[in-house]
Amino acid sequence: MLKDLLRPFVRPLPQWSPVAIAPxxxxxxxxxxxxxxxxxxxxxxxxxxxxxxxxxxxLDAGQSPVLEYSDSATGRNLGALRLARADSIVTAEASITLYHVIAGAHRCLGWPHRSWNAWLQNRSMMKSRASSHLNMEPAAAQRLMIAYLRPRPVVLVSVNAPGHRNIFPMDLIGPLERSGLFSLALRSTNVSQPIMREVRQVALSSVPASMKAIVYKLSEHHKQPLQDWQALPFPVQASRQFGIPAVTAALQVRELSIVHSREIGLHTFFLGHIAAVENLAEGEQLHHTAGFHQAYRRRCGMPFTEV
Ligand SMILES: Cc1cc2nc3c(=O)[nH]c(=O)nc-3n(C[C@H](O)[C@H](O)[C@H](O)COP(=O)(O)O)c2cc1C
Structure with missing residues (x-):
């Protein structure tokens, strides 16, 4: 009991919580x-x-807009990011605006727990820096967590080209609705990144939350390609239009036709059109949200299902 009371004071909340949400x-x-x-x-x-x-x-939201996240049921403001206009990408049909994130704050924890938790998280990030996948400053990681207030769905991205096949998880993805485009932000060191720029086609399998352990294991394929589709611990089937092997148990498979790619810092930012959508099943998809968001929801008695 005492241990439970003391935990928030000595141990940081997890940066990310894997949760199950129906899309x-x-x-x-x-x-x-x-x-x-x-x-x-x-x-x-x-x-x-x-x-x-x-x-x-x-949208072109001017030089310095604010991106605000709120709970749609209660209307409560959960957090916000301050942006500064950096650049734009103009494709044949649309224009995308790029913003630097220059500041951010969330309201999921009360004071002083908010500052104390950030301090504990930052200390832990500094300690594990060498082995960390994030490769970013703690202050930027705190702002990234705010961007995860809106839970981000996880997909498995399949790539299939002569002499190269791969499947790996991504959550830095999403529609840019007004433009009709869909984006992927992929670390440029990903072994399939040059192939994707060349073949310009991928399949995105929306994975059920129950596949979390398998999905995490597949992150090794950010570094090494897949040898054989048959070696995967789950069945795959050809996507409808491009014939790319996608997850048979997926809730949905979308095929993305890539129209633009650009290196931004350590990532390659891909833009494409959804060429086909197959709705295969209903159910809860694996998502990531910020640990402080899940803590807030738990305090309100409405936590996401953790997986
Ligand atoms: C669920 C999940 C989602 C991921 N999403 C992305 C992503 O959107 N973009 C990306 O570049 N890497 C993504 N990764 C890959 C990791 O950030 C990391 O690059 C990978 O695990 C290899 O780490 P390392 O290069 O530090 O060894 C994801 C990994 C997991 C497990």
Missing amino acids: PSRIVVAALRWDGQSVDVTSDHTVASLNPLMIATS
């Missing part, structure tokens, strides 16, 4: 605010790169 979800909504305007960007913003931390949207 499409508007539990948390996002709005861009600038010059007295407020526009819903729940399905129109995404993370474009981690280092530097950048957000992409198909």
